[in-house]
Amino acid sequence: MYQNMNERELCIGAHVSISGSFARSVSLAQSYGCECMQIFTKSPRTWDAKSIDPTTASAFHEACKAASLPVFAHGSYLANPASSDPVQIEKSIASLSTELLRCEVLHIPYLVLHCGHGQDDTQRSASFRVVSCLTEAYTRVLAHPVHDHNHSVMVLLENSAGGKTSVGNMFEDIAEIIDNISDSGFSRHIGACxxxxxxxAAGYALRTEDDVHSTCDALFSIISPHYLRLIHLNDAQYACGSGRDRHLPPGKGHIGVLGFSALLHHPLIRDIPLICEVPISDQMSGQELIRSVKDIGKAMLES
Ligand SMILES: [Zn+2]
Ligand SMILES: [Zn+2]
Incomplete structure (x- = not known):
């Protein structure tokens, strides 16, 4: 159905490690054959972060420019913008502000964020807390002078894997948060991943071409393509609707080669950078990972 789309180039990359140095992550991504990349700007499992000195930041920025690699950052796993605990919320606002400033210094235009999870109250109040956490973080960042920067980092809210109290399982949840943040005057700072x-895992079917079409129709009718700036291209270790977030390389799990082939041929998906988030290991090197996704993208759909 979308064979003429095969001629358009996909932009495929991976999440890469910053261990060693920020600049080294760029050469690592290049050695894998990445056309875009994602990093953590600090350890995602600790609150603290060593500040980034200007030389490190400019070496990273220059390396990205020289490699023509669009770069994305993924936020901390500890932040929980949907929490009803005031201490957790304050820590999440502080953490998000810090990460937005780190992105600013590193010239990374996008920061992926999990919406988090509420406690025993309604999804609605939890999602309102996400909105106020984000708007407070933006307000603090905008008040913070960073030399020669224009505070243009966009937070990309990522859909969640379907946990009972998690916010952002359904596309409608993400769309509502985006609308409320836009209404608060921060429309240029918010998007989706x-x-x-x-x-x-949250229950959207993706195994066949028909599945992919109906899920993508829902996605792009609920969240405007204008807001969708990144795709995380991960296969699933568990069945549809399992609520379990375990990534596998594309084609190696329940979604399978057919599902990814249909995704990679979808005209709107093809326009968006695609990042694989699986551990690079002896079983699958970075080169093998990127090559295998490119092969799925090149293969014709069977129908
Ligand atoms: Zn994530
Ligand atoms: Zn992800």
Whole structure:
């Protein structure tokens, strides 16, 4: 159905490690054959972060420019913008502000954020807390002078994997938060990231061409393509609707080669950078990972 789309180039990359140095992550991504990349700007499992000195930041920025690699950052796993605990919320606002400033210094235009999870109250109040956490973080960052920067980092809200109290399982949840943040005057700071494993775990079918069409129709009718700036291209270790977030390389899990082939041929998906988030290991090197996704993208759909 979308064979003429094969001629358009996909932009495929991976999450890469910053261990060693920020600049080294760029050469690592290049050695894998990445056309875009994602990093953590600090350890995602600790609150603290060593500040980034200007030389490190400019070496990273220059390396990205020289490699022509669009770069994305993924936020801390500890932040929980949906929490009803005031201490957790304050820590999440502080953490998000810090990460937005780190992105600013590193010239990274996008920061992926999980919406978090509420406690025993309604999804609605939890999602309102996400809105106020984000708007407070933006307000603090905008008040913070960073030399020669224009505070243009956009937070990309990522859909969640379907946990009972998690916010952002359904596309409607993400769209509502985006609308409320835009209404608060921060429309240029908010967007979305679509994670295929999370969507599948949350109950969106993606195994066949028909599945992919109906899930993508829902996605793009609920969240405007204008807001969708990144796809996390991950296969799922568990069945559709499992609520379990375990990533596998594209084609190696329940979504499978057919599902990813249909995704990579979808005209709107093809326009968006695609990042694989699986551990690079002896079983699958970075080169093998990127090559295998490119092969799925090149293969014709069977129908
Ligand atoms: Zn994520
Ligand atoms: Zn993801």
């Amino acid at each position: 679509f994670d295929t494993c999370h969507a599948y």
